[in-house]
Amino acid sequence: MIYTLTLNPSVDYIVEADEIQLGSLNRSSNETKLPGGKGINVSRVLRSLGVESKATGFIGGFTGKYVEEFLNREGVQTRFVNVEGDTRINVKLKAATETEINARGPEISTLSIESLKEQIKQIGNGDFLILAGSIPSSMPESIYEEIVQICKKTGAEVIVDAEGDLLKSILDYRPFLIKPNHHELGQLFNKQITNADEAIFYGKKLVESGAKNVIVSLAEKGAVYINEDDAYRAAVPQGEVKSSVGAGDSMVAGFVAQYLKTGDRKEAFRYSVASGSATAFSIGLCTPDKVEQLLQEVKIQKN
Numbered sequence: 001m002i003y004t005l006t007l008n009p010s011v012d013y014i015v016e017a018d019e020i021q022l023g024s025l026n027r028s029s030n031e032t033k034l035p036g037g038k039g040i041n042v043s044r045v046l047r048s049l050g051v052e053s054k055a056t057g058f059i060g061g062f063t064g065k066y067v068e069e070f071l072n073r074e075g076v077q078t079r080f081v082n083v084e085g086d087t088r089i090n091v092k093l094k095a096a097t098e099t100e101i102n103a104r105g106p107e108i109s110t111l112s113i114e115s116l117k118e119q120i121k122q123i124g125n126g127d128f129l130i131l132a133g134s135i136p137s138s139m140p141e142s143i144y145e146e147i148v149q150i151c152k153k154t155g156a157e158v159i160v161d162a163e164g165d166l167l168k169s170i171l172d173y174r175p176f177l178i179k180p181n182h183h184e185l186g187q188l189f190n191k192q193i194t195n196a197d198e199a200i201f202y203g204k205k206l207v208e209s210g211a212k213n214v215i216v217s218l219a220e221k222g223a224v225y226i227n228e229d230d231a232y233r234a235a236v237p238q239g240e241v242k243s244s245v246g247a248g249d250s251m252v253a254g255f256v257a258q259y260l261k262t263g264d265r266k267e268a269f270r271y272s273v274a275s276g277s278a279t280a281f282s283i284g285l286c287t288p289d290k291v292e293q294l295l296q297e298v299k300i301q302k303n
């Protein structure tokens, strides 16, 4: 079974406007509310690609109820730990450029953390745990490492999509897959990463540090994939970007879905890029039709 763990889920409030001026009254041309948070997006895309998963993490308040009911309506299984505060609302402003404000998230009690850990202990050999996104500001930074240590004991494979120290802290535990974008990769090495060559160079260092598979996304400049034996680069399909929110999460889901079906890592990478672009070309997440349509346009080159 695949489990996704979103410690800090959200309601994503996507506001479209022709123009946004700070310090002025702006009026929107369209608004969309969607459940969000990285693991939750992965579960939603997996579901639409025909792969079962269980979404877990912390959920609370009226916003949490909205997220959980939305997921259940779509057929995503959930096993959240309920907390007192409201699940956060993240604001995504879409005008000529995209601006995001991601909130901090509710207080999480020690008791809630303990119940989550008890759940994680049930995830065992043959299972995957996809651990994705930020942590609510009240939680200890060590939580990712503690969860990955539990998985190491139970034998579950972990996939991590997180930034900075959260990502660094788990490399020694040999994660199955990590997917930093080029900014996040740059932060890890204190370098600016602007192209596929640089992404492959620094991505290889993450493989040397323990990651079994690394995908680095570079938005419109494509993506690279590295493991112990090979490195590939992909050019992305051309299209109109409607909202890139969830594009990275869709890449993780696309890779996992195809890898589990075929075991072919290069094809899984192609699927990953097509899924990311299919989401970028949509408001909301990709659909299987759109992914299939873009697959042929993803050109992959061995490094």
Ligand SMILES: Nc1ncnc2c1ncn2[C@@H]1O[C@H](COP(=O)(O)OP(=O)(O)O)[C@@H](O)[C@H]1O
Pocket (backbone or CB within 6 Å): 180, 181, 182, 217, 218, 219, 220, 222, 223, 236, 237, 238, 239, 241, 244, 245, 246, 247, 248, 249, 251, 272, 273, 274, 275, 276, 277, 280
């Ligand atoms: N302008 C674009 N054109 C085509 N595909 C895009 C574009 N922006 C993003 N994508 C797709 O989304 C993926 C993830 O985008 P990126 O912004 O790098 O990730 P994240 O959402 O994690 O920050 C890219 O690898 C690509 O497949």
Ligand SMILES: O=P(O)(O)OC[C@H]1O[C@](O)(COP(=O)(O)O)[C@@H](O)[C@@H]1O
Pocket (backbone or CB within 6 Å): 008, 010, 012, 035, 036, 037, 038, 039, 041, 090, 102, 103, 132, 133, 134, 135, 244, 245, 246, 247, 248, 249, 250
């Ligand atoms: O946990 P974080 O880092 O604040 O990110 C949460 C945000 O990331 C998203 O999951 C989108 O992530 P990506 O655009 O990286 O795929 C949103 O749904 C959510 O608002």
